[in-house]
Amino acid sequence: MPAPSGNPTRTGAHRPTVRWLISIFAATILLQRLSLPGGIIPVLLVVVIAACAYALLTGLMEFDRTRLSLYLLAAGLTAFAVVPQVLFIRDPLVSLTSWGLFMTIWAPATLALVHRSRETLIAAFRGCFWWGLALGIAAVLMRLIQMAGVPYVDPLAFVVPPNLLVQGYVITYPIEYGSEIYRSNAWVGLEPSIISLQLGVTLLLGLLLRMNVGWLAVVAAGIVCTVSGSGVFIALIGVAVMLFTPMRRSLWGYVIAGSVALVLLLQTPAGQSLGRRATEITLSGSSTSLRAIEPYRYLWPQWTADPHNVLFGLGAGSSQKLVDATNRAGLLIPSPVKVFFDYGVVAGIALAIFLVYCYYGAPSLSLAVSLFTSAWILQPGTTTFVLVAPTLIFVTWWAPRAAERIEVEPVTRLEATRPKVEVHL
Amino acid sequence: MTTATHGNDHGLSIRSLVGLLRRNVLLLTVGTLIGILAGLGATSLNRQYAATVIVEVAPGSDVGQTSTLVQSAASVLVSPIVIDTAAKDLGVDSSTLSAEVTSTVQAGTNLINVSAVSDSDQSAVDAATKVVNVALNDYRARSQERASQVRDAGSELLANGSLDQTRAEAARQSSIGSVVGSSQGQAIQDTVSVSVASPALSAYRVGVSRPIGVILGAAAGFLIASLVALSRSWNRRRPIKTLSDLEYAGRMGGVLIETPLRAAGHALNAAKPAVLVLGADPATRESLARTVMTSMQENGTHTALVVVTENAGPIDRTGEYTWEVGDDQVNTVMSRARRRRLPDELDVNTVVMCAPISGQTNAYLAGQDDYVAFVAVKRGTRVAAAEDQFRLVMAADPIAVLTD
Numbered sequence: 115m116p117a118p119s120g121n122p123t124r125t126g127a128h129r130p131t132v133r134w135l136i137s138i139f140a141a142t143i144l145l146q147r148l149s150l151p152g153g154i155i156p157v158l159l160v161v162v163i164a165a166c167a168y169a170l171l172t173g174l175m176e177f178d179r180t181r182l183s184l185y186l187l188a189a190g191l192t193a194f195a196v197v198p199q200v201l202f203i204r205d206p207l208v209s210l211t212s213w214g215l216f217m218t219i220w221a222p223a224t225l226a227l228v229h230r231s232r233e234t235l236i237a238a239f240r241g242c243f244w245w246g247l248a249l250g251i252a253a254v255l256m257r258l259i260q261m262a263g264v265p266y267v268d269p270l271a272f273v274v275p276p277n278l279l280v281q282g283y284v285i286t287y288p289i290e291y292g293s294e295i296y297r298s299n300a301w302v303g304l305e306p307s308i309i310s311l312q313l314g315v316t317l318l319l320g321l322l323l324r325m326n327v328g329w330l331a332v333v334a335a336g337i338v339c340t341v342s343g344s345g346v347f348i349a350l351i352g353v354a355v356m357l358f359t360p361m362r363r364s365l366w367g368y369v370i371a372g373s374v375a376l377v378l379l380l381q382t383p384a385g386q387s388l389g390r391r392a393t394e395i396t397l398s399g400s401s402t403s404l405r406a407i408e409p410y411r412y413l414w415p416q417w418t419a420d421p422h423n424v425l426f427g428l429g430a431g432s433s434q435k436l437v438d439a440t441n442r443a444g445l446l447i448p449s450p451v452k453v454f455f456d457y458g459v460v461a462g463i464a465l466a467i468f469l470v471y472c473y474y475g476a477p478s479l480s481l482a483v484s485l486f487t488s489a490w491i492l493q494p495g496t497t498t499f500v501l502v503a504p505t506l507i508f509v510t511w512w513a514p515r516a517a518e519r520i521e522v523e524p525v526t527r528l529e530a531t532r533p534k535v536e537v538h539l
Numbered sequence: 540m541t542t543a544t545h546g547n548d549h550g551l552s553i554r555s556l557v558g559l560l561r562r563n564v565l566l567l568t569v570g571t572l573i574g575i576l577a578g579l580g581a582t583s584l585n586r587q588y589a590a591t592v593i594v595e596v597a598p599g600s601d602v603g604q605t606s607t608l609v610q611s612a613a614s615v616l617v618s619p620i621v622i623d624t625a626a627k628d629l630g631v632d633s634s635t636l637s638a639e640v641t642s643t644v645q646a647g648t649n650l651i652n653v654s655a656v657s658d659s660d661q662s663a664v665d666a667a668t669k670v671v672n673v674a675l676n677d678y679r680a681r682s683q684e685r686a687s688q689v690r691d692a693g694s695e696l697l698a699n700g701s702l703d704q705t706r707a708e709a710a711r712q713s714s715i716g717s718v719v720g721s722s723q724g725q726a727i728q729d730t731v732s733v734s735v736a737s738p739a740l741s742a743y744r745v746g747v748s749r750p751i752g753v754i755l756g757a758a759a760g761f762l763i764a765s766l767v768a769l770s771r772s773w774n775r776r777r778p779i780k781t782l783s784d785l786e787y788a789g790r791m792g793g794v795l796i797e798t799p800l801r802a803a804g805h806a807l808n809a810a811k812p813a814v815l816v817l818g819a820d821p822a823t824r825e826s827l828a829r830t831v832m833t834s835m836q837e838n839g840t841h842t843a844l845v846v847v848t849e850n851a852g853p854i855d856r857t858g859e860y861t862w863e864v865g866d867d868q869v870n871t872v873m874s875r876a877r878r879r880r881l882p883d884e885l886d887v888n889t890v891v892m893c894a895p896i897s898g899q900t901n902a903y904l905a906g907q908d909d910y911v912a913f914v915a916v917k918r919g920t921r922v923a924a925a926e927d928q929f930r931l932v933m934a935a936d937p938i939a940v941l942t943d
Contacts, residue, residue: 170553177551183769190762194574196755200581200747204638205589205656208747210754226550429747 127237128229131174135227135507136241138165142503143249143312146280146304147270153281159219159499162506166222175511178226184468185224189217191461192430198460199429202422212431212456212497219499223472223510230516235477236529239319242507246316247329250336252300253309257339257384266296280304289341289387298339306340307401308500311488313337314348315504318481321356322520324364324527327371334375338384343402346388347492351484359479359521405446405492409437412445417455427458449489449496469496472505475513478520482509558783563768567761574760575753582752590663590739591654592671594642597732598649609644612733613651616642616674625673629665639663640670650736660742667739678733775923785916785941788925794914795938799827802913802940803834806891809911813876814891817937818915819928821895827915827942828893832860841887845872847894860887869894876909896931912937 141161148157169175192213199206227234260266268285286299286306303309313336320330337345353372356365379385413433417423433447433455447455449469454462476482485505493501517523551559560567596612599605615621617640619633626633640655653674655666771777772787779785786796797805806814814831818824828844835842844861845854851865854872862885864872872892875881882890896914912935916925929939 173552177553177556179551179769179773182551182556183766186762186766186769190759190766193755193762194577194759196747196752196759197577197581200585200752205587205745206747208751208755210751213755228550 127233128231129237130172131227131229131234132237132241134165134169134174135238135511136245138162138503139242139507140245141165142500142507143245144302146308146500147285147302148274149278149280151277153277153279155215156280156499158503162222162499162503163218166225169227170225173228175225176228177224178513181226181468181471181510182224184464184471185220188461188465188468191464192217192457195426195457195461196429198422198426198458202426203428204420206429207432207435208429209431209435212434216430216452216497219497219502220469220472222506223468225511226513227511230477230512232477232517233529235512235517235520236323236525239508240323243316243319243323243325243329246313246319247333249300249302249309250313250316250333252302253298253313253336253339254332256298256300257295260295265294269301289384297341298336300336303340304500305342307342307344310337310340310342310345311348311493311501312345312504313340314345314352315481315485315508317345317349318352318478318484319508321353321365321368322361322478322480323525327368330368330372331375334372334379338379338382338388341384341388343388344488344492348484348488351487352480355480355483356521359519361521361524364524402492405448405494408445409433409447409451412437413451413455423458425458425460427454427456427462430456432456446494447497448491448494452494452496472510472513475515476509476519477512477515477517478508480521485509552786555783555786558781559768559772560765562781562783563764563771566768567764570760570764570767571757572760574756574758574763576756577760578752578754578756579749581756582747582749585746586744587656587658587746588660588663588742589654589656589745590660590667590742591652591737592667592735592739593645593737594651594653594671595734595736596649596651597734605649608732609649609651613642613644615677616651616653616671616733618674621670621674621677624677625666625669628673629669631666636666636670639666655739656745657742663742664739671735675733675735775926776921778919778921779916779925779941780918782941784922785925785939788916788922789929789939794929794933795936797938797940799830799940799942800834802827802938803831805938806831806889806911806913807835807838807840810889811909811911812879812882812889813873813910814889815910815912815935816891816893816915817896817912817928817932817935818917818942819896819920819924820915820917823917823942824893824895824915827913827940828891831913832891835889835891836860840889842889842891843882843885843887845881845885845890845892847872847892866895866897869897879909896928910935914939915942916940918943 141158145158145161146156149155150157150160166175170177196206196208199208256266266286270279283304285304286296289295289297297306298309299306300309313333317330317333317337319325320333334349337349353365353369356362357369376385380389413436416436417428433451437445437447450466453465453469456462457465470486473482473486485508489496489501489505496502594612594616596605596609599608617637619637622637622640623633626636629636639657640653643652643654644650645652653667653671655663655670657663657666772784777784779788782796782798788794789796814828814835816824816828816831818827825846828846832842832844842860846857846861846863847866847869848863849866851863851868853868854862854864857863872881875884876890876892882888912932914928914932914937916928916939918941925939929937
């Protein structure tokens with residue numbers, strides 16, 4: 115009896131899956147600023163949707179029944195919410211584009227990789243780490259070049275026509291008023307905070323894979339050069355979770371080295387400017403406050419003004435329209451606001467269950483918890499695809515996990531340095 | 540050949556999903572139509588119109604003061620006293636009018652939108668216009684009152700004070716008169732600082748347009764119907780009608796799925812000395828076994844069919860290429876087949892052996908490579924029953940064949 119064609123031998127990483135996943139992560143780094151003509155639909159979203167279609171047709175991916183069911187329920191109910199909104203809400207603001215974009219962005223979360231073995235996971239995460247490391251090096255280089263006296267320029271703006279660049283983001287800005295040093299966006303980043311987040315994820319990957327401390331230091335330096343707390347937040351939450359798992363035994367060396375590096379770093383100007391941001395949440399108008407406090411303060415009274423608003427929501431995209439009307443730069447819409455303000459409690463709960471379930475069954479608890487916390491507290495994590503992508507790449511597509519969590523059964527030195535040879539029949 | 544999802548109870552291939560949707564076209568169509576009707580009905584039933592009057596507030600001495608004046612005016616425009624008076628004039632309830640009218644500052648300007656939403660276009664225009672008129676009248680009344688207060692105070696000052704010298708008195712009166720006039724002007728300016736920049740000449744439709752309601756309704760109907768179709772496919776008690784149903788039954792072990800003719804082709808290509816056709820139903824497995832045998836013979840492979848029959852004796856010829864063997868002889872026959880002796884003894888290239896799924900046959904399945912193993916599943920078998928069969932013969936990496 116011949117082995118059925120297409121079934122992998124389970125002793126090694128499935129190379130096509132590894133290649134495919136690393137390519138997606140590379141695309142999230144390199145293509146994040148590009149858009150289709152008009153500057154609204156990111157090229158990255160189109161590329162990932164096309165890649166998922168390819169993966170479905172070639173058997174690299176399949177639909178996950180549970181997530182697909184939850185998605186259909188959430189998408190159906192949020193679309194149907196227009197009926198009670200029209201009937202009960204005074205002048206609802208319903209944007210078909212907003213609903214469509216939301217559902218398109220989260221459609222890939224209904225998929226799962228077919229080959230989710232531990233070997234495949236380690237090989238894929240390892241490949242992604244190298245891309246993250248390259249991003250970290252670029253972030254550090256950008257800072258060093260500026261410190262050497264070469265002023266910041268945006269090379270993409272010279273090469274790509276403006277209508278093919280994603281609009282509405284602050285690509286970078288000086289680290290403080292009057293400074294000629296700009297926050298590092300590694301030249302390719304949509305915002306320093308997004309690069310910081312990607313580097314934070316890379317740092318966690320490095321810890322999970324027990325990579326060389328030197329490489330991790332480079333990634334950490336990259337985060338510092340972005341002067342953004344997004345990556346620090348991800349790393350801190352992730353490390354905190356790891357400390358509650360059996361993985362802590364292999365983590366102490368990193369923690370001690372990291373603490374020493376942190377103390378040294380806080381003596382530098384870059385470290386000090388990052389450190390000052392730790393308490394900025396208390397300041398009205400600060401970036402953190404505009405992400406985590408002020409959106410609630412502004413939209414809560416409007417949401418609770420009428421019980422119908424609470425039940426059915428004010429319409430897809432209404433929170434964005436109202437926030438845009440404030441003309442407050444940097445005022446973002448956190449995920450809970452987006453879900454419940456726009457769609458109300460009835461459809462919003464279905465949507466929230468789907469979104470939360472996308473983190474369930476992940477192969478790494480620290481990655482799942484840190485990305486979830488970031489998306490639901492700090493980031494506009496439901497509608498910005500470049501922020502959703504890490505969740506898909508490192509959490510959702512690997513769920514339900516095929517093996518024990520990495521934190522429970524940590525990667526051995528041998529696994530980290532010499533991945534098993536793939537045998538694909 | 541289709542492979543059921545490899546070792547994943549949650550997985551669903553794109554082919555299965557498309558098949559599922561195709562089998563439920565009626566359900567999806569009905570769901571979509573219901574959604575369209577719901578969207579259409581809601582947007583048609585609830586026609587709302589809005590009319591907006593744009594009010595301009597005179598700027599103050601600086602940006603901060605202007606902003607304060609604009610915010611104050613926005614509040615006063617829809618204050619209870621204004622709404623109550625306007626409601627009385629319009630002949631509607633105050634609470635109703637209050638819910639219909641809003642005032643919103645246009646960000647970064649000194650303009651205020653006073654909007655009224657109503658079921659008819661004319662009542663929206665009337666409501667917005669009336670509220671603004673009442674508010675402006677209120678402003679004017681208050682400014683007149685303020686001006687007259689200043690005038691009265693000045694008159695009293697002029698009347699009550701006196702000087703000995705006539706010229707001094709004239710100068711004093713002239714000076715006080717000038718101050719009073721200036722105060723009156725300032726009082727009027729401070730109060731009457733609001734005017735209509737753009738009246739509400741007509742109303743416009745608000746809320747959700749009919750196309751958007753229809754599109755979202757259709758999407759909702761389709762998505763919910765898809766969910767119903769998907770959840771129906773999870774029912775393990777449903778009968779197997781299609782290859783996709785069989786694929787779902789075989790999902791746990793990554794069982795391969797085939798039609799009878801393609802299974803025969805697979806047996807031919809494999810060129811093994813024995814083809815084992817297993818199955819719970821005797822007629823179904825024999826039907827598949829005969830299909831395979833016939834196909835192989837037509838393609839030039841000398842093939843014998845050995846049917847395991849309850850209570851039959853040692854191997855016994857029953858036809859030109861068919862033999863029968865008792866179920867207690869299965870061990871012997873399979874052992875001979877494995878050693879390639881049986882095909883030689885029967886003077887054929889391949890033996891197609893048709894047997895029930897039992898402990899005896901299963902004992903020979905693990906790790907063997909002399910057989911191609913098929914499991915014949917009768918159309919109409921319940922998914923759970925097929926799963927039970929697959930579980931028993933999993934060691935043989937069988938190919939499941941949907942058989943009529």
